[in-house]
Amino acid sequence: MFIDSHCHLNFKCFNDDIMAILAQLKEKKINKLIIPSTHAKEWASIQHMAQTHDVIYYALGVHTQFLHSYKESDLKYLQTLLEKKPKKCVALGEIGLDKGVSFSAEEQEILFIKQLQLAEKFQLPIILHCVKKQGRVLEILKACHFSQGGVYHGFSASVEVGNEFIKLGFKLGIGGVITHPNAIKVRASIAHLPLTSLLLETDAPDMHLHQQSQKNNTPLNVIPIFECLNNLRNEEKSCISTQLYKNTLAIFPLIGD
Ligand SMILES: [Zn+2]
Numbered sequence: 001m002f003i004d005s006h007c008h009l010n011f012k013c014f015n016d017d018i019m020a021i022l023a024q025l026k027e028k029k030i031n032k033l034i035i036p037s038t039h040a041k042e043w044a045s046i047q048h049m050a051q052t053h054d055v056i057y058y059a060l061g062v063h064t065q066f067l068h069s070y071k072e073s074d075l076k077y078l079q080t081l082l083e084k085k086p087k088k089c090v091a092l093g094e095i096g097l098d099k100g101v102s103f104s105a106e107e108q109e110i111l112f113i114k115q116l117q118l119a120e121k122f123q124l125p126i127i128l129h130c131v132k133k134q135g136r137v138l139e140i141l142k143a144c145h146f147s148q149g150g151v152y153h154g155f156s157a158s159v160e161v162g163n164e165f166i167k168l169g170f171k172l173g174i175g176g177v178i179t180h181p182n183a184i185k186v187r188a189s190i191a192h193l194p195l196t197s198l199l200l201e202t203d204a205p206d207m208h209l210h211q212q213s214q215k216n217n218t219p220l221n222v223i224p225i226f227e228c229l230n231n232l233r234n235e236e237k238s239c240i241s242t243q244l245y246k247n248t249l250a251i252f253p254l255i256g257d
Contacts, residue, residue, distance in 0.1 A: 001031050002200060002244070003031070003244075004034070004202050005248050006036060007034070007203065009056070009219060028220055030223070032056075032057060033056060034057045034090060034252065035058045036091070037063075038063035039063065043081060047081075050088040061093045062078075063129060064112065068103075090252040092125075093128070094129045095129065096130045096137060097109065098132075119148050120146060123148060125148050125251055126148065141168050147169070149168070150171075152170050153201060154173055154201070156186045158185070159189045162189060171199050171247055174225065176212075178190055178232065179209045195239075195240065200229070200248075202218065202221045202225065229244075
């Protein structure tokens with residue numbers, strides 16, 4: 001069994017083929033997926049999707065790349081939703097810092113810290129988006145005494161950075177980047193990081209795989225990502241798939257089994 005711990009199946013580009021994708025998930029033994037949200041306008045529709053489809057779980061949060069549509073009242077709304085302990089909401093996310101966006105570091109950090117505080121309050125792990133800001137994110141997690149852990153999604157850093165996050169209770173989301181033969185450093189670090197700290201994710205429709213034939217990445221690609229990870233590791237294939245599944249349940253206990 002496999003879990004795609006990060007995909008945006010709610011995006012418009014999937015409107016026409018979502019039912020076909022969901023049908024194929026079963027055939028591929030992908031029995032759960034987590035949709036992180038990016039901004040407040042998505043929350044109601046993602047909740048509705050999770051109510052409609054057994055396999056779908058979700059996270060609520062404001063992505064730093066969507067600061068343009070953020071209003072302060074969104075966090076009150078988020079708090080109200082979390083107070084209802086919504087079934088199938090397994091994390092807060094995706095949230096974090098990104099060096100590549102046009103919003104100031106200060107604006108991003110204020111929103112990130114406020115959401116960390118909400119995650120702590122509601123005892124939810126986070127789905128972390130972190131681009132070229134690892135040092136600062138680590139400082140903030142430590143300064144906030146954040147204790148709920150989470151997933152560093154789309155991990156593509158060194159073993160040393162990975163271990164710093166693992167020490168703080170994080171696991172590392174492994175996606176399509178490892179399928180690219182020129183991603184030599186990432187592939188080397190994924191080969192050496194502890195298997196107990198890795199999860200699978202596609203980040204569909206983004207993060208294209210090497211030689212991907214479909215226009216959009218889809219949650220079905222969790223299988224070729226797994227095959228690639230298997231080639232990079234020394235452990236038995238069945239041991240890897242079992243451990244990845246366990247890791248996902250360990251970090252998102254609300255998924256159940
Ligand atoms: Zn994402």
